[in-house]
């Protein structure tokens with residue numbers, strides 16, 4: 447009998463720390479891991495962030511792994527198992543994906559894999575700032591075997607307890623693990639052996655978020671870029687990508703007004719902006735960025 451490859455789904459809202467967790471896993475776990483990811487946005491930034499590690503990445507393209515993409519997903523799982531023969535397969539969904547259809551499909555239609563568990567990464571800071579849990583985030587929390595309560599450095603102990611109570615009220619079965627930059631004991635994330643069966647999903651598609659991208663081969667003036675970032679309107683919830691300054695290329699990450707830059711080996715500036723009705727600001731944002739080109 448063929449042994450089924452254990453599969454972990456990593457899900458969670460935009461910018462909650464899924465890629466950060468993946469980077470931690472890849473630095474720490476000695477197993478041969480294959481990663482399947484799909485991204486929301488026109489360019490695949492996350493795949494580039496974790497490229498080059500001992501992993502095989504299959505990018506499933508934009509949108510969410512949901513009803514319309516399940517055929518492609520099943521084909522990608524078969525292909526990655528045939529070509530890499532991983533000891534463990536990880537699927538990272540986009541922040542806007544509802545994972546219930548995916549979990550159902552893994553349990554029902556994928557004979558080569560066994561769903562080990564669903565890990566939902568939650569941004570503790572964001573849950574304090576925006577306490578009302580949206581439809582997609584709720585489904586992500588409900589699907590979890592483990593909730594990784596990330597970014598605990600940004601909130602107080604008291605706030606953490608409130609957030610944990612809220613998460614428990616949505617999913618009382620999942621264990622909640624607190625983490626800073628995805629650093630948790632990884633033995634707790636793998637080998638869950640999920641037994642809970644996912645009921646068929648009832649999808650209500652709510653394309654809440656839009657995205658657009660910007661590429662340039664020009665060098666960007668850093669003070670001008672920083673001023674631009676600080677002027678972004680609150681509906682720009684997430685932005686990410688690479689920026690070339692005069693001293694090299696940086697990975698840029700922006701989530702709900704907080705942002706950082708990290709030196710990163712890449713070729714050129716490419717940025718994705720994500721938010722509600724963000725396309726209405728596309729021309730204005732690109733014009734501001736062009737002013738920073740030098």
Ligand SMILES: Nc1nc2c(ncn2[C@@H]2O[C@H](COP(=O)(O)OP(=O)(O)OP(=O)(O)O)[C@@H](O)[C@H]2O)c(=O)[nH]1
Nearest residue numbers: 459460461462463464465466541596597626627699
């Ligand atoms: N302060 C703080 N920042 C964190 C922590 N974990 C991640 N971040 C930052 O949060 C931002 C988003 O992290 P990612 O790992 O890219 O988030 P993601 O969930 O993969 O984002 P999407 O794929 O766009 O949904 C980055 O700037 C990270 O450096 C944490 O524990 N504390």
